[in-house]
Amino acid sequence: MLDVNGLTTDFVTRSASVRAVDDVSFAIAAGETLALVGESGCGKSATALSLMRLIGPPGGAIAGSIRFDGIDVMALDVAGLRRLRGKNVAMIFQDPMTSLNPVLTIGLQLGETLQTHLGLSVRAARRRARELLEMVGIPEAERRLGDYPHQFSGGMRQRVMIAMALSCRPRLILADEITTALDVTIQAQILELLKRLTRELQTAILLITHDLGVVAGMADRVNVMYAGQIVESAATLDLFLNPSMPYTRGLLDSIPRIDSEVRERLVPIRGVPPNLANPPPGCRFEPRCAHRRDICAARMPTLRQRPNTTAPHLTRCWAAQDVAEGGWLIGRDRHTVRETLAIPGDDA
Amino acid sequence: MSGPSLAHRVSALAENLVEVQDLAVEFGLDGGRRLRAVDGVSFAIRRGETLGLVGESGCGKSTLGRAVTQLIRPSRGSVRFAGQEIAGLGHRQMRPVRRRVQMVFQDPYASLNPRMTIGQTLNESLSVHALARGSARRPRIVDLLESVGLDEAAIDRYPHEFSGGQRQRVGIARALAVEPEFIVADEPISALDVSIQAQTINLMMDLQRRHALTYLFIAHDLAVVRHISDRVAVMYLGKIVEIAERRELYAAPQHPYTEALLSAVPVPDPRVEARRRRIVLEGDVPSPVEPPSGCRFRTRCWKAIDTCAREEPPLIERSPGHWSACHLASPGGETRPT
Numbered sequence: 042m043l044d045v046n047g048l049t050t051d052f053v054t055r056s057a058s059v060r061a062v063d064d065v066s067f068a069i070a071a072g073e074t075l076a077l078v079g080e081s082g083c084g085k086s087a088t089a090l091s092l093m094r095l096i097g098p099p100g101g102a103i104a105g106s107i108r109f110d111g112i113d114v115m116a117l118d119v120a121g122l123r124r125l126r127g128k129n130v131a132m133i134f135q136d137p138m139t140s141l142n143p144v145l146t147i148g149l150q151l152g153e154t155l156q157t158h159l160g161l162s163v164r165a166a167r168r169r170a171r172e173l174l175e176m177v178g179i180p181e182a183e184r185r186l187g188d189y190p191h192q193f194s195g196g197m198r199q200r201v202m203i204a205m206a207l208s209c210r211p212r213l214i215l216a217d218e219i220t221t222a223l224d225v226t227i228q229a230q231i232l233e234l235l236k237r238l239t240r241e242l243q244t245a246i247l248l249i250t251h252d253l254g255v256v257a258g259m260a261d262r263v264n265v266m267y268a269g270q271i272v273e274s275a276a277t278l279d280l281f282l283n284p285s286m287p288y289t290r291g292l293l294d295s296i297p298r299i300d301s302e303v304r305e306r307l308v309p310i311r312g313v314p315p316n317l318a319n320p321p322p323g324c325r326f327e328p329r330c331a332h333r334r335d336i337c338a339a340r341m342p343t344l345r346q347r348p349n350t351t352a353p354h355l356t357r358c359w360a361a362q363d364v365a366e367g368g369w370l371i372g373r374d375r376h377t378v379r380e381t382l383a384i385p386g387d388d389a
Numbered sequence: 390m391s392g393p394s395l396a397h398r399v400s401a402l403a404e405n406l407v408e409v410q411d412l413a414v415e416f417g418l419d420g421g422r423r424l425r426a427v428d429g430v431s432f433a434i435r436r437g438e439t440l441g442l443v444g445e446s447g448c449g450k451s452t453l454g455r456a457v458t459q460l461i462r463p464s465r466g467s468v469r470f471a472g473q474e475i476a477g478l479g480h481r482q483m484r485p486v487r488r489r490v491q492m493v494f495q496d497p498y499a500s501l502n503p504r505m506t507i508g509q510t511l512n513e514s515l516s517v518h519a520l521a522r523g524s525a526r527r528p529r530i531v532d533l534l535e536s537v538g539l540d541e542a543a544i545d546r547y548p549h550e551f552s553g554g555q556r557q558r559v560g561i562a563r564a565l566a567v568e569p570e571f572i573v574a575d576e577p578i579s580a581l582d583v584s585i586q587a588q589t590i591n592l593m594m595d596l597q598r599r600h601a602l603t604y605l606f607i608a609h610d611l612a613v614v615r616h617i618s619d620r621v622a623v624m625y626l627g628k629i630v631e632i633a634e635r636r637e638l639y640a641a642p643q644h645p646y647t648e649a650l651l652s653a654v655p656v657p658d659p660r661v662e663a664r665r666r667r668i669v670l671e672g673d674v675p676s677p678v679e680p681p682s683g684c685r686f687r688t689r690c691w692k693a694i695d696t697c698a699r700e701e702p703p704l705i706e707r708s709p710g711h712w713s714a715c716h717l718a719s720p721g722g723e724t725r726p727t
């Protein structure tokens with residue numbers, strides 16, 4: 042459904058030009074959920090914004106090819122883009138406050154979207170708006186339509202954005218950190234709603250999130266991004282079992298274990314990501330990597346099939362073989378989590 | 390009311406830096422109705438302790454945090470900081486307390502001035518409290534940025550030039566700038582990737598040890614909350630429904646809402662996720678304008694009995710240090726039929 046090839050996005054600031062997305066290629070099929078994970082600032086939001094062609098001069102520039110259902114998105118004019126954004130592809134933004142208008146009521150904003158994109162009458166749009174708020178679990182939806190954004194809690198604002206995005210039954214949802222402000226029960230409810238859309242309507246989802254627990258429960262495949270590039274790509278379980286790029290391994294090792302008895306110090310990845318205005322010539326993770334060899338600083342590794350496996354699993358690492366030994370979850374007992382938490386589950 | 394007794398009990402054990410008693414916050418709505426976002430909350434935090442605060446989206450956590458730091462005026466109740474009553478203090482009287490009590494805001498974008506560079510924002514915080522003057526100013530700002538994992542170049546950039554997680558770290562640096570004693574951190578790590586999250590949590594815990602900092606830590610990530618907190622409080626619709634030592638709360642929850650929360654924690658293991666069952670909360674999500682009679686959770690509770698609609702369950706200590714507000718919790722704890 043979505044085919045991205047060689048996507049490259051630059052931001053131009055007063056002092057420098059920053060390559061936020063660098064030669065990124067991937068595809069998403071109908072009904073599929075692809076997760077995009079990676080360090081803060083690595084270009085995840087920029088990737089999603091580029092797919093919607095929401096970045097452009099003077100602040101930025103996009104190159105590469107983006108095809109949605111065979112349509113060349115890069116060639117669309119303003120009217121074509123409006124149709125694409127409203128009906129087919131919906132983006133749920135990371136910062137709800139930046140995409141809600143502070144001086145208009147929630148009802149007006151939701152209603153307006155519904156009128157323009159679905160051609161509903163004012164009355165019908167208001168009724169639908171109420172249903173949408175109920176769908177995302179907001180109590181007293183009718184009264185809440187008259188509220189302004191600042192009268193909503195952080196998580197309620199986020200749910201308004203989700204409701205707005207789902208209102209037009211898009212075929213592809215770009216979900217940028219949509220559940221960060223939600224408690225886990227409402228998060229589970231929203232994720233269940235998304236799963237149902239993928240099953241029943243074959244909606245595709247690009248799921249940008251830092252929460253590897255959400256990735257484990259939602260995604261079919263995962264792309265790991267580092268400093269503007271995709272550095273690993275695999276089916277979800279395969280990625281958790283056999284992370285083969287040291288950066289991915291570092292991410293997994295940083296998570297606090299909910300089942301740990303002692304309060305160990307957390308293990309972040311040491312060092313900082315490279316300056317995107319002037320990235321190093323070799324592997325971008327090399328300065329922070331425990332597996333680095335001479336070649337790593339000299340030449341950029343290509344994204345290629347992980348050795349010794351037939352499952353599609355791409356990795357950008359000269360030392361992938363070393364890293365792959367002993368995946369993250371190997372030897373971790375999935376039952377201890379349940380015992381610490383008293384999580385119900387069927388163990389048959 | 391068992392709330393005050395909770396604060397008293399805890400204060401007998403160690404020095405309390407923060408004591409909150411019967412705190413309530415109301416917002417006026419159109420048509421003269423009132424929304425009680427926080428409704429009679431009592432707790433205490435010892436100096437150097439971290440109290441985690443979790444609960445449903447919209448249950449009043451941010452409002453509680455703002456009332457404790459006096460960014461919102463409570464409609465009732467008391468907040469004592471280092472023994473001094475601060476609820477209802479005027480702007481001038483609050484000034485000396487302001488530096489000692491800081492807040493990291495949930496929405497970093499909304500809380501940073503878009504027309505000021507990061508350097509100017511931090512400079513302003515330092516100026517207001519006359520800290521690190523003259524030539525010491527810039528190195529102090531660079532230090533602060535580095536302590537949250539941002540480099541010097543960030544000084545001249547504007548908020549919109551940062552990613553979401555980078556902005557969140559600016560908010561943390563701003564709170565740390567004035568060397569406070571007590572920080573209310575409202576979702577300080579939710580926009581961060583796991584590595585920077587780990588780094589930030591380590592940083593917060595290091596600073597805590599070094600300066601005996603005290604935290605009220607609001608978050609949705611229950612693994613992080615368990616890691617950083619000494620005790621954890623669970624809030625539902627404006628009230629605290631359970632509070633206990635961290636391991637105790639997770640291993641032996643006494644309130645059904647806590648149980649539902651724990652059952653929904655996403656676990657970073659696809660094998661666990663594929664097989665697990667969550668407790669799905671059904672029934673009407675109640676409104677804080679007209680909360681249900683009796684127990685506020687009863688409209689969604691799968692264990693509710695007649696009493697729950699009639700009587701409000703008080704927050705009672707069921708076992709040492711473990712308080713819960715449920716009619717079905719036995720005096721010794723354990724509501725669950727196992």
Ligand SMILES: Nc1ncnc2c1ncn2[C@@H]1O[C@H](COP(=O)(O)OP(=O)(O)OP(=O)(O)O)[C@@H](O)[C@H]1O
Nearest residue numbers: 052061081082083084085086087550551552553554
């Ligand atoms: N408008 C802009 N002008 C200049 N630089 C920008 C702009 N927007 C983003 N950047 C830079 O581009 C890079 C990628 O940003 P992006 O928002 O895509 O990160 P992200 O992966 O979504 O991070 P996070 O997880 O923190 O949201 C960052 O280094 C950021 O500082």
Ligand SMILES: Nc1ncnc2c1ncn2[C@@H]1O[C@H](COP(=O)(O)OP(=O)(O)OP(=O)(O)O)[C@@H](O)[C@H]1O
Nearest residue numbers: 192193194195196416426446447448449450451452
């Ligand atoms: N300024 C305001 N005017 C009216 N109502 C408000 C205002 N601020 C908050 N509320 C309401 O008070 C309740 C509690 O909001 P609060 O922001 O404290 O929730 P929260 O627990 O922090 O939620 P989240 O986890 O989503 O951030 C909500 O019903 C919210 O709509």
Ligand SMILES: [Mg+2]
Nearest residue numbers: 086135552553
């Ligand atoms: Mg982002």
Ligand SMILES: [Mg+2]
Nearest residue numbers: 194195451495
């Ligand atoms: Mg909040």
